[in-house]
Amino acid sequence: MRGKDFADSPVRTDPREVLEDAFRRFGLERLAISFSGAEDVVLVDMASRIVGRNVPVFSLDTGRLHAETYRFLEAVRERYGIEIEVLSPDAAQLERLVRTKGLFSFYRDGHAECCAVRKIQPLRRKLGELEAWITGQRQDQSVTRTELPVEQVDSAFSMPGRLLTKFNPLAHWRSEDVWAYIREHDVPYNPLHDQGMRSIGCEPCTRAIAAHQHEREGRWWWENDDDKECGLHAQNRIPARAVA
Amino acid sequence: MRITFVKKVLASGEPCAKCRDVEERLERSGLMSRIDRVVVADERDETSEGMRLARRHNVDRAPFFIVLSDERTTVYTVYLKFVRDVFGGEPTPGSELEEARDLLRAHPDLDLV
Numbered sequence: 401m402r403g404k405d406f407a408d409s410p411v412r413t414d415p416r417e418v419l420e421d422a423f424r425r426f427g428l429e430r431l432a433i434s435f436s437g438a439e440d441v442v443l444v445d446m447a448s449r450i451v452g453r454n455v456p457v458f459s460l461d462t463g464r465l466h467a468e469t470y471r472f473l474e475a476v477r478e479r480y481g482i483e484i485e486v487l488s489p490d491a492a493q494l495e496r497l498v499r500t501k502g503l504f505s506f507y508r509d510g511h512a513e514c515c516a517v518r519k520i521q522p523l524r525r526k527l528g529e530l531e532a533w534i535t536g537q538r539q540d541q542s543v544t545r546t547e548l549p550v551e552q553v554d555s556a557f558s559m560p561g562r563l564l565t566k567f568n569p570l571a572h573w574r575s576e577d578v579w580a581y582i583r584e585h586d587v588p589y590n591p592l593h594d595q596g597m598r599s600i601g602c603e604p605c606t607r608a609i610a611a612h613q614h615e616r617e618g619r620w621w622w623e624n625d626d627d628k629e630c631g632l633h634a635q636n637r638i639p640a641r642a643v644a
Numbered sequence: 645m646r647i648t649f650v651k652k653v654l655a656s657g658e659p660c661a662k663c664r665d666v667e668e669r670l671e672r673s674g675l676m677s678r679i680d681r682v683v684v685a686d687e688r689d690e691t692s693e694g695m696r697l698a699r700r701h702n703v704d705r706a707p708f709f710i711v712l713s714d715e716r717t718t719v720y721t722v723y724l725k726f727v728r729d730v731f732g733g734e735p736t737p738g739s740e741l742e743e744a745r746d747l748l749r750a751h752p753d754l755d756l757v
Contacts, residue, residue: 434757460757493741515755516744523757524744535757545753556722556751560729599756619756 415569416446418550422534422567423451430531432456434523435484437469438590438600439578440536441476443569445587447534448480458485458526462518463494464602472590479588487522494518504604511605511620518602527557532565540574541599542616575615645713647730648681650694652706655687662749663707666723675731705750721750 422431428451433443435457447455459473477484497505497517506514527533539548554566570578575598582589592600596608598615609618649670651663670676685694685706694706701710701719709720711730720726724743727733748754 436757511755512745512748515748516741519757520744520747520754521740523754524747537753537756541756542753548753556747556754601756616756 413550413572415443415573416450418567418569419443419447419534420450422532422551422569423447426532426565428454428456431533432458432485432526432530433534434536435459435473435476436536436600437465437473438536439575439582439593440570441472441587441589442578442581442585443534443536444476444480444482445581445585446569448482453481455480455482456485457482458487460519460522461486461488462602463489464518464604466592466600466603466606468592469590469600472588475588485526487526489518489522493521506605506620507622510623524557527554527564530564532567534567534569536570537568538570538573538575538578542614545571645711645730646680647678647712648683648697648710649679650683650685650697650703650706650708650710652694653684653686653688657688660706666707669723673727675727678731722746 433447433456435441435444437459444455444457447457461470473484473486476482494517497513501509501513533554537545537548539545548568548571550568550571552566552568554564558564581587590600592606596610597606597618598609599618600606601619605620607618607621609615649667651667652660654660667676670679683694683697684692685698686692687695689695697710698704698706698708701708701717703719703721705721707723709723709726709730711718711720711726718729720729722743724739724746728743
């Protein structure tokens with residue numbers, strides 16, 4: 401289902417204002433922050449300044465995260481005195497995947513199947529409990545996010561009669577803005593960033609990159625980005641437009 | 645309700661594999677008869693109706709479905725979500741997983757969550 405931006409709404413670009421508005425409209429029971437264990441920790445910091453220790457946070461534990469990320473999740477939990485709901489994949493689906501495809505099928509078959517089991521299914525389960533969620537997604541993270549709004553109807557997980565709102569408070573921030581905030585407010589961060597990992601995901605699918613590389617190049621680097629048979633290319637004459 | 649199915653023809657003239665797969669599944673499940681129109685998005689012709697519909701609805705991949713119901717238009721890029729939302733039915737564990745994979749295909753940002 402295609403999403404709809406709130407184009408007619410007043411444009412809010414200050415992440416703190418977006419968060420305040422989100423909590424005011426949805427409260428603490430129907431809204432949660434998705435925390436990946438990376439630099440989106442700034443959302444946890446900002447939200448904790450707004451709603452204190454009750455900030456609702458969940459994180460997707462794929463089972464393949466770096467040890468540093470698991471320790472970082474703990475550090476964040478202790479620093480802010482919050483609960484982090486750590487979500488795990490469905491055991492039966494995961495066991496079936498590993499039994500039939502092995503532990504590294506993503507290097508051969510692409511990462512979609514593994515991500516579907518380890519991330520998307522648990523995420524969908526969690527979002528089924530909510531009316532809105534908050535992500536750390538930014539426009540500068542990938543070419544598919546260049547039109548990312550601060551607020552949108554979540555076209556991926558909404559259902560007929562049950563719209564899910566997605567807030568992206570950092571949409572207009574650049575990576576530099578995030579890191580300036582982290583330094584200014586002494587926010588804890590994942591030590592993997594100091595090892596050249598700009599985008600942090602599962603251990604087998606994350607690598608360090610050079611300063612001139614786009615952060616997306618640090619993820620699933622063995623896959624061919626040009627392999628987009630389903631894309632409507634029109635011999636590359638039609639500008640790519642994001643599907644909401 | 646009026647349903648339009650947009651499938652793609654590649655620059656080579658071949659149908660895209662995913663579109664062919666979805667069309668076969670529509671046929672097998674008997675749902676093809678519920679589709680009002682089948683339109684081609686031809687990569688060799690950006691004026692083809694499917695390419696024009698893709699631009700109008702801001703869709704950048706195929707296949708996709710346009711559902712007009714009660715004067716409201718909804719565009720689906722995930723086949724199983726389209727089937728579930730429009731025709732109903734309970735998802736099975738297998739279909740849920742397949743839908744999750746299709747969600748990633750249609751929403752590549754999700755793998756970075």
